[in-house]
Amino acid sequence: MSLICLFPGQGSQVKGMGAELFDRYPDWTADADRVLGYSIRELCVDDPRGELGLTQFTQPALYVVNALTYRAKREDGMAAPAFVAGHSLGEYDALLAAGCFDFATGLQMVKERGRMMGLVTGGGMAAIIGMEPARIQEVLSGSDAGRRVDVANFNTFDQTVIAGPKPDLEVVKADFETAGVRAYIPLNVSAPFHSRYMREPQQTFDGFLQAFTFQAPAIPVISNVTGQPYDAAVVRQTLSEQIGNSVQWLESMLFLMKQTEPEFVECGPGTVLTKMLVAIRKKLR
Numbered sequence: 001m002s003l004i005c006l007f008p009g010q011g012s013q014v015k016g017m018g019a020e021l022f023d024r025y026p027d028w029t030a031d032a033d034r035v036l037g038y039s040i041r042e043l044c045v046d047d048p049r050g051e052l053g054l055t056q057f058t059q060p061a062l063y064v065v066n067a068l069t070y071r072a073k074r075e076d077g078m079a080a081p082a083f084v085a086g087h088s089l090g091e092y093d094a095l096l097a098a099g100c101f102d103f104a105t106g107l108q109m110v111k112e113r114g115r116m117m118g119l120v121t122g123g124g125m126a127a128i129i130g131m132e133p134a135r136i137q138e139v140l141s142g143s144d145a146g147r148r149v150d151v152a153n154f155n156t157f158d159q160t161v162i163a164g165p166k167p168d169l170e171v172v173k174a175d176f177e178t179a180g181v182r183a184y185i186p187l188n189v190s191a192p193f194h195s196r197y198m199r200e201p202q203q204t205f206d207g208f209l210q211a212f213t214f215q216a217p218a219i220p221v222i223s224n225v226t227g228q229p230y231d232a233a234v235v236r237q238t239l240s241e242q243i244g245n246s247v248q249w250l251e252s253m254l255f256l257m258k259q260t261e262p263e264f265v266e267c268g269p270g271t272v273l274t275k276m277l278v279a280i281r282k283k284l285r
Helices: 026-036 040-046 055-075 090-097 103-119 133-140 166-178 196-209 232-244 249-257 272-284
Strands: 002-007 083-086 124-129 150-154 159-164 183-186 262-266
Touching: 002 055, 002 090, 002 272, 026 040, 026 055, 026 103, 040 055, 055 090, 055 103, 083 090, 083 249, 090 103, 090 232, 103 196, 103 232, 124 166, 133 150, 133 159, 133 166, 150 249, 159 166, 166 183, 196 232, 249 262, 249 272, 262 272
Parallel strands: 002 083, 002 262
Antiparallel strands: 124 159, 124 183, 150 159
16 A cells, blocks of 8 residues: 655635644744744734735645644654655645655745735636647647636646646636536635746746755655656755646646555645545546
């Protein structure tokens, strides 16, 4: 049996998350407050200023709750995983679980990533439901507007997220509806994440990461960029490339599903990744 831990990213946050964990782990809770400069418990449990949905707050909050959830599962008897993977922001928790850096160091990176991504404006994202990735690429390549739009997240066979300038996303909506898509859903995000339009922030973040030392993963970590295990020699580069490249989640899951008797455990709030896995398996039957 291969135990595989999955860590969710943005979209899984919910007010009240982690409520039972902050008192259990006062050491990491204090570390988080120190690194962030505010109360992580207040943000996650009460969200008094309505900040939990803003990327500069969402990312640190999810990183912390994912990490505490994983720590609790291990202390409560869960075996060490054979593989770990995280969706976008969740990849930082996967790298933490694999021993690439400690909790506070990971949070410093996530804090800067969230701050930097929160500065990007213009553009947007949309979910395409009910169309396979190859067909989505065909539709996008069929117009000038489509060629200015990138696939941001390959989530399942039937759910893909695209990103680009908002006017182009409006134009391609009609193209997808003509092509018979089941649903075209604009997402409530501030920028076209995981696309070519994030390459400048990606370069800036790569410079920021130069100050950190990364250990080789003690557990194989599946990269969002490649859908394959991290190369221990290029952890920093792979992590920075994640911001401006597609999340290859479908490829990652197909790789992990080929392991010996894979058993998946989602470590974080909600069941977004578990539901994606169910959808992928259903298509393969």
